[in-house]
Amino acid sequence: MPEKPSVRAVLLGALPFLAMCFSVPLWDRIDPIVLGMPFNFFWLVLWIPLSSLCLWMAYRVDRHRR
Amino acid sequence: MRSSLLPIGIISAIVLLGSGIGLLAGSRRKMDLEQWTVGGRGFGLILVWLLMAGEVYTTFSFLGASGWAYSRGAPALYILAYITLGYVVSFFILPPIWEMGRKFSLQTQSDFFETRYQSKALAALVSLSSVAFLIPYLEIQIAGLGIIAQISSFDRIGRAPAMIIAVALVAAFVFAGGIRAVAWVSILKDALMIFAALAVGIGVPYIYFGGIGPMFSALAHTRPAHLVMPGATANMGHAWYISTVLLTSLGFYMWPHTFAAAFTARSAAVLRRNAIVMPLYTLSLVFIFFTGFTALLVVPGLANGDLALFTLVRKAFPNWFLGLIGGAGALTAMVPAAILLLTAATLFAKNVYRPLFAPAMSESQIARLARAMVIVLGLLTLYFAIYSSTTLVSLLLLGYAGVTQFFPGIVLGLYSNRVTKSAVFAGLLTGLLTLCFLMFSNHDPFLGINAGFFALCLNFTVTFVLIRGQKKNRLLSIPTTPRSTPK
The missing domain is CATH 1.20.1730.10 (Sodium/glucose cotransporter)
Known part of the structure; x- marks a missing residue:
C-alpha cells in the first residue's frame, strides 16, 4: 500500500478545486473586465499558474517524507 | 482560386x-x-x-x-x-x-x-x-x-x-x-x-x-x-x-x-x-x-x-x-x-x-x-x-464518462486495503450500465448534472456499500508492501 499524501498536501490540492470548480457562481460574470478579459475568463487564467504553485508547495511539504 | x-x-x-x-x-x-x-x-x-x-x-x-x-x-x-x-x-x-x-x-x-x-x-x-x-x-x-x-x-x-x-x-x-x-x-x-x-x-x-x-x-x-x-x-x-x-x-x-x-x-x-x-x-x-x-x-x-x-x-x-x-x-x-x-x-x-x-x-x-x-x-x-457518422461524436462523450468509471477501482485500489474485486466489479458495471442507459436515451445532462457524474456517484455508492457489507476475514491480501504507519 503506497504512503498516503499528508493532510496539508491534500488541502493544497483541494484549493484549485475550490477556486476553479465549486465556486463558479461567485466568479461567473463579465465585470470587472481584467487585462481585457471578462472576469470569469480572467479568474480561470489566473488560477492556472496558481494551481502549479499549489502543487509545488504540496511537493515541498511532502518531500521530506520520501 | x-x-x-x-x-x-x-x-x-x-x-x-x-x-x-x-x-x-x-x-x-x-x-x-x-x-x-x-x-x-x-x-x-x-x-x-x-x-x-x-x-x-x-x-x-x-x-x-x-x-x-x-x-x-x-x-x-x-x-x-x-x-x-x-x-x-x-x-x-x-x-x-x-x-x-x-x-x-x-x-x-x-x-x-x-x-x-x-x-x-x-x-x-x-x-x-x-x-x-x-x-x-x-x-x-x-x-x-x-x-x-x-x-x-x-x-x-x-x-x-x-x-x-x-x-x-x-x-x-x-x-x-x-x-x-x-x-x-x-x-x-x-x-x-x-x-x-x-x-x-x-x-x-x-x-x-x-x-x-x-x-x-x-x-x-x-x-x-x-x-x-x-x-x-x-x-x-x-x-x-x-x-x-x-x-x-x-x-x-x-x-x-x-x-x-x-x-x-x-x-x-x-x-x-x-x-x-x-x-x-x-x-x-x-x-x-x-x-x-x-x-x-x-x-x-x-x-x-x-x-x-x-x-x-x-x-x-x-x-x-x-x-x-x-x-x-x-x-x-x-x-x-x-x-x-x-x-x-x-x-x-x-x-x-x-x-x-x-x-x-x-x-x-x-x-x-x-x-x-x-x-x-x-x-x-x-x-x-x-x-463516419455523427453518432461517433456521442460515442466519444460516452467514452470520457465511461473511462471515469474506472476511478473508484483505481483510487480505492491504491489507498484502501478493504476494497474487494466483487465490490469494484459491481460498482463498475453499475456505472457503465447507468451511463449507457442515460446517454442512449438522451438524458444527458440528467437533472441538470452531467450524466457521467451521476453514474460515477452510483458507482462509488455501490462499491462502498459492498465494501462495508463484507466481513473482515474476507479481506483481500494486497500484493504490495505492508501498510506504513500513519504519521
Whole structure:
C-alpha cells in the first residue's frame, strides 16, 4: 500500500478545486473586465499558474517524507 | 482560386518531418514489448512532459475548444478548469500507480486491475470497454485531420486521401518506434502548436479589433449572454459546470493511454514535477479560446463550430501561414492518434487476446501481435473515419464518462486495503450500465448534472456499500508492501 499524501498536501490540492470548480457562481460574470478579459475568463487564467504553485508547495511539504 | 500549392507543400513537409522524427526515434533500440509500450521505464521529466502534452492536446483542443467558444460560449471555460484540475489529481495518483507499475512490471491499465484485484474477469471487463472507448477517440482524431487537410488546401486535398496517408504514416512510426517515437514527434508538434496558438490567438483579435480587450468589449456589447454560463446553450449552467469539471478532471488520467504514460517515467518524482509544470501548458489553450470568440464576431453563422478556427485563419492570414497552421493541426491529430493506436493494440494483444485465446503466449509473441494490431486497428479506424457518422461524436462523450468509471477501482485500489474485486466489479458495471442507459436515451445532462457524474456517484455508492457489507476475514491480501504507519 503506497504512503498516503499528508493532510496539508491534500488541502493544497483541494484549493484549485475550490477556486476553479465549486465556486463558479461567485466568479461567473463579465465585470470587472481584467487585462481585457471578462472576469470569469480572467479568474480561470489566473488560477492556472496558481494551481502549479499549489502543487509545488504540496511537493515541498511532502518531500521530506520520501 | 488562390494558389493552394504553397499550403499543401508546407503541410506535407511538416507531416513528413514529424513522421521522419518518429521513424528515427526508435531505430537504434531493440524493441521488445517493455521498450515499445513503456519506453523501458526510463523517461525523464522532458520526455514525460512531451508524451503527456502530446497525448492531451489533441484535435479536440485545437478545433473543439475554439468550436465550443464559438458555438456555446462560456460553458467552454470548463476545458481550462478540467485540464488544470486533471493535473492536480495526477499529482496524487500517478506516483503510487508508478510504484505499483515498477514493482509488478505493469504495462497497461488492465494489468493494474488484474494484479491489484487478482481477477481476470475484472481485467477483461476493463480491457473490452477500454478498447471500445478508444476507437471513437482515435476516429475523431483522424476525422479532424481530414477536415484540417481539406480546409487548409482549399479543398484540393480530399478528406479520404489525407486520412489514408496520415494513418499509414502514424502506423509506420508506431510500428517501428513505439512510445518513444510518439514522445519524439511531440517535440515538433508541441512547438508548432504553441506557435500556432499564440500567433492566431493574438493575431486575429489584433487584425479585426486592435487587440484582445477591444474584441471582448465588442462581444460583451453585442452578445453579453454568450460570455456567462449557460452561454448559447439551454442547459449548461453552474450545476452542469461543476459536475462536468469533476467528472472530466477525475477521468483525465483514467484513459488507458494517459494512465499507461505514467509507467514510462524514470521515477515517481518525475511524475510529481511533471504535474507541477503541466498546467502552464494549458495557458496555450487560452489563446485558442480568443480565436473562437473572435470568429463568432467575424465569421458568424457557421453550421459547424469546429470549422471556426480554420475558417478564420484562412480569411485573415496569407496562404503560407495557413499551411503552417494546417501542419500544426495535422500533427496535433497524428500524435494522439499514434498513442491511441499503440495503447489499443497493446490492450488487445495483452489483455484481451492472450487471456481469452492463448494463455501461454510469450512476451515476444504479444509484442508481435500488438504490432500487427497497429495495422489492423489503423485500417478499422480509417473505415470508420471515411464512412463516419455523427453518432461517433456521442460515442466519444460516452467514452470520457465511461473511462471515469474506472476511478473508484483505481483510487480505492491504491489507498484502501478493504476494497474487494466483487465490490469494484459491481460498482463498475453499475456505472457503465447507468451511463449507457442515460446517454442512449438522451438524458444527458440528467437533472441538470452531467450524466457521467451521476453514474460515477452510483458507482462509488455501490462499491462502498459492498465494501462495508463484507466481513473482515474476507479481506483481500494486497500484493504490495505492508501498510506504513500513519504519521
